[in-house]
Amino acid sequence: MKLVLDNFTLVIFGASGDLAKKKLLPALYELVKIHDIKDNFRIIGFGRSVYNHETFRNYLGETFAQAKSGVACTDPQFKGFCEKIFYVQGDYEEASAYQRLKEEITLKAQNKQVCSNVLFYLATPPQVSALIIKNLNKTPGLNGKTGQCWNKVIVEKPFGTDLKSARALNHLLAQGFLEKQIYRIDHYLAKETVQNIFAFRFANTFFEQIWNSQCIDNVQIMIAEDFGIFERGRYYEKAGLIRDIIQNHGLQLLATIAMDAPKSDREDAIRDQKLKIFKAIHRMKEKELRNSVVLGQYEGYTQEKNVASDSQVETYAAIKFLINNQRWSNVPFYICAGKNLKKNLTEIVLNFRKPKYEYFKEKNCNFEANQLVIQIQPEEKINLKFGAKRPGEKMIIEPVKMAFDYKTSFTQKGLSAYHRLLEDAILGDQTRYVRKDCVEELWKIVDNIKTGLKNEKPIPYKPKTWGPKVLDF
Ligand code: NDP
Numbered sequence: 001m002k003l004v005l006d007n008f009t010l011v012i013f014g015a016s017g018d019l020a021k022k023k024l025l026p027a028l029y030e031l032v033k034i035h036d037i038k039d040n041f042r043i044i045g046f047g048r049s050v051y052n053h054e055t056f057r058n059y060l061g062e063t064f065a066q067a068k069s070g071v072a073c074t075d076p077q078f079k080g081f082c083e084k085i086f087y088v089q090g091d092y093e094e095a096s097a098y099q100r101l102k103e104e105i106t107l108k109a110q111n112k113q114v115c116s117n118v119l120f121y122l123a124t125p126p127q128v129s130a131l132i133i134k135n136l137n138k139t140p141g142l143n144g145k146t147g148q149c150w151n152k153v154i155v156e157k158p159f160g161t162d163l164k165s166a167r168a169l170n171h172l173l174a175q176g177f178l179e180k181q182i183y184r185i186d187h188y189l190a191k192e193t194v195q196n197i198f199a200f201r202f203a204n205t206f207f208e209q210i211w212n213s214q215c216i217d218n219v220q221i222m223i224a225e226d227f228g229i230f231e232r233g234r235y236y237e238k239a240g241l242i243r244d245i246i247q248n249h250g251l252q253l254l255a256t257i258a259m260d261a262p263k264s265d266r267e268d269a270i271r272d273q274k275l276k277i278f279k280a281i282h283r284m285k286e287k288e289l290r291n292s293v294v295l296g297q298y299e300g301y302t303q304e305k306n307v308a309s310d311s312q313v314e315t316y317a318a319i320k321f322l323i324n325n326q327r328w329s330n331v332p333f334y335i336c337a338g339k340n341l342k343k344n345l346t347e348i349v350l351n352f353r354k355p356k357y358e359y360f361k362e363k364n365c366n367f368e369a370n371q372l373v374i375q376i377q378p379e380e381k382i383n384l385k386f387g388a389k390r391p392g393e394k395m396i397i398e399p400v401k402m403a404f405d406y407k408t409s410f411t412q413k414g415l416s417a418y419h420r421l422l423e424d425a426i427l428g429d430q431t432r433y434v435r436k437d438c439v440e441e442l443w444k445i446v447d448n449i450k451t452g453l454k455n456e457k458p459i460p461y462k463p464k465t466w467g468p469k470v471l472d473f
Contacts, residue, residue, distance in 0.1 A: 005426050006150075007040040008117045009105050013132050014124035015045025015056070015087070019156065021063045023187075024123060027418035029081055034419075038080065044104055045087045046097075056087035092124070092131045098139040106141065118142070119425055120153040125235060129155060130172055137176030144177030154183040154425055157248050159434070161238060162450075163443035170436050183425050184434040188249040190421045192406065192414035193376040195432075197256050197348075198265070200374075200382065207372075208261070210352075212327045217369070220349040221253050223337035226464065227344075228298065229315070233306030240313045241337055247446040248434075250335040251278065253348060253376075258323055258333065267431035271438055278441040282322040289452040292320040296468040297458035298340040314458045315339040316467040319449065340463040346376040365397040380406040380414075 010028065012020050025043075032041060045056055061082060088104050090097025105116050120136060122129050136142045136153065144151050153173065160166030173182050188194055201208055210216070223245055229236045236244070255274040262269035284292055296316030302309050316338030323333065352370035367387030375381050382404045387397040406414070415423075424432055434442075459468035 003035070003423070003427065005035055005037060005040075005423070006117050008119055008426050009042045009044060010119045010121060010422070011044045011046055011101065011105070012121045012123050013046050013092070014122070014128070016047045016049040016051070016059075017123055019123045020045070021060070023416075023418045024121065024422075025060060025063070027416050027422055029078070030416065030419050031422055032081055041084060043085045044101065045085065046090065046101055047087075048089070048091055050089055051087045052089075053086050057082045057085050060085060092128050093135070095135060095139070098135045098142060102139060102141050117149045117426075118151045119422075120151070122153070122155050124156075126156075126158055126161065129169060133169070133172050133176065137172070144181045150181070150428075151177070152181045152183060152425055152428075153177055154185055154421075156185050157187075158239060158243060159184050159439050160443065161243060163440060163447050166439055166443045170440070179436060180428070180430070182436070183421075183430060184436075184439055185421060186248045186252055186434050187417040187421060188252055188376075189432040189434075190415075190417035190424070191376060193374065193380045194253070194256060196380075196382075197374065198270075202261050213329050213331045215352055216331055217351045217353045218331060219254075219257055219333045220351070221250060221257075221333065221335045222345055222347045222349075223249055223253075223335070224341040224343060224345045224466075225339050226341060228301070228340045228463070229304055229307075231305060233304050236304075236315075237307055237311060237313055241315050241317050241339065242319075242446055242449060245337045246317060246319065246335055247442050249346075250337055251281075251442055251445065252434075254321065254333050254335060257348060257350070258328055260327070265431070267429060267433075268435075270431055271435045275435070275438050275441060276325075277323060278438060278445065280323050280325045280328075281445050282324050283445070283448045284452065286452045289449060290456065293449065293453060293456075294318040294467075294469060295453065295456055295458040296338065296461045298338075298463045299460050300463060301340075312457050316341070316458070316461060318467070318469075336467070338461075338467045342464055342466050344378055348374040348376070350374075360395070360397050364395055367397045367399045 012024060014020060028043060031037075045051070051059065061078070086104060088097065088101045090100060105118055120132075120142075122132055124132065133153070142151065144153075155169070155173070160169050201211065252274075255277040258277045259270075259273040260276070262273045294317065295314040297311075297313065298315050301307060301313075301315055302311050307313075318334060318336040321333045321335065322328075322330070350372040352372070354369045365387070371383075371385040373383045373385070375383075384402045385399055386402070388400040390396040390398045421432060424430070461468040
């Protein structure tokens with residue numbers, strides 16, 4: 001069944017930036033194409049960079065032409081899309097710029113006799129978020145108090161830098177918008193393979209019965225990137241890997257694996273279960289933290305642009321988490337993530353326990369235990385490793401795998417995470433967005449680690465390796 005989307009105006013703050021150009025605009029182009037929306041949308045870029053409607057369209061056209069999406073400025077369909085893009089130039093703190101933005105939204109909407117539903121997207125660095133929200137709050141027509149139309153606001157990750165700043169941002173948002181109008185992004189939640197974990201666990205009977213400490217020995221979550229910090233030194237020096245990756249993607253993946261079945265697939269049912277996991281994560285004291293966390297920094301990090309020459313910021317972390325509940329008692333969940341590692345890989349491995357009785361003698365068995373491997377990227381697949389008898393006279397056990405791969409099982413292409421998230425926000429579905437209490441609980445976990453390890457120095461590691469060392473995986 002085809003979804004019906006309301007008319008909308010998407011306002012992108014920081015529209016000249018990397019996220020807008022690489023992810024948001026290509027996702028919007030796809031969304032408009034798939035839903036065949038011709039006139040019922042507008043995109044307004046906002047930022048300090050000097051553009052007018054025309055030059056901004058030209059800039060985007062060049063970007064699209066360079067992108068792999070195969071869309072060129074000359075493509076007639078792109079031309080139609082391009083004509084719906086507008087630009088308002090202004091400073092983020094300048095009240096009059098928000099007035100100009102309001103005029104751009106409302107005037108055009110009135111001319112076209114369409115309702116000006118507005119989706120504000122904060123695609124700006126985190127230090128600018130509060131400034132934008134304050135100005136939206138105090139500009140009638142741009143805050144959440146609207147009549148028949150809706151206004152919603154999407155805030156990019158990272159949402160704050162610690163519990164205190166996240167609370168302050170939540171407080172600020174609540175002054176202008178209701179929680180149902182606030183969309184905190186973690187784009188991992190919208191990835192096809194992450195969505196598929198719900199299907200795999202709750203649409204099937206075979207695994208859910210053994211999804212617990214009785215059968216699972218440990219869980220490993222790997223989020224590896226094979227590139228450094230590029231030009232993001234200023235941001236990274238304040239954030240570091242734990243805040244940048246583990247606070248959001250890492251712990252969200254952990255919760256998706258660890259949570260109990262929600263009552264339904266509706267937003268609060270899922271987010272309630274996740275919150276229970278975040279609350280149940282064991283808070284380690286200093287000594288325990290030192291035995292459960294490895295921090296690393298890639299060689300050459302301190303020579304990156306805008307990085308201090310004596311920086312102790314971590315670009316790698318491996319952390320052992322325990323969950324205080326019946327299902328996961330004493331099962332370690334290891335999250336390992338890093339920059340400039342050997343390859344780009346996001347993967348969850350569930351290591352099952354060995355059979356209690358060793359029926360096969362060691363010399364006959366080259367297989368250790370079952371393993372379920374959920375790969376999120378670069379490939380979208382699930383492998384189940386098990387032991388099988390090698391053909392021949394003797395009973396010799398070898399590891400083999402059963403494999404599911406999206407590419408071979410389905411012909412249709414999945415939606416990009418940003419496409420899905422934009423669609424969700426327009427439709428008003430917050431399932432794949434992070435709720436206020438969840439984001440605050442996540443910061444409590446991370447603040448506890450950061451405070452406990454504040455004097456810990458990261459271990460240097462060579463780029464394009466697997467980091468300094470992993471915990472005893
Ligand atoms: P950029 O550094 O490219 O910044 C985006 C735009 O914000 C800039 O072009 C600039 O536009 C404006 N801006 C306002 N204040 C500042 C400032 N103090 N320093 C730099 N730029 C400023 O960021 P990204 O587009 O990469 O990311 C935006 C947000 O999205 C961040 O919160 C990031 O963490 C998040 N994100 C980004 C991803 C990506 O792939 N890039 C992926 C996931 C999340 P102007 O000068 O015109 O005002």
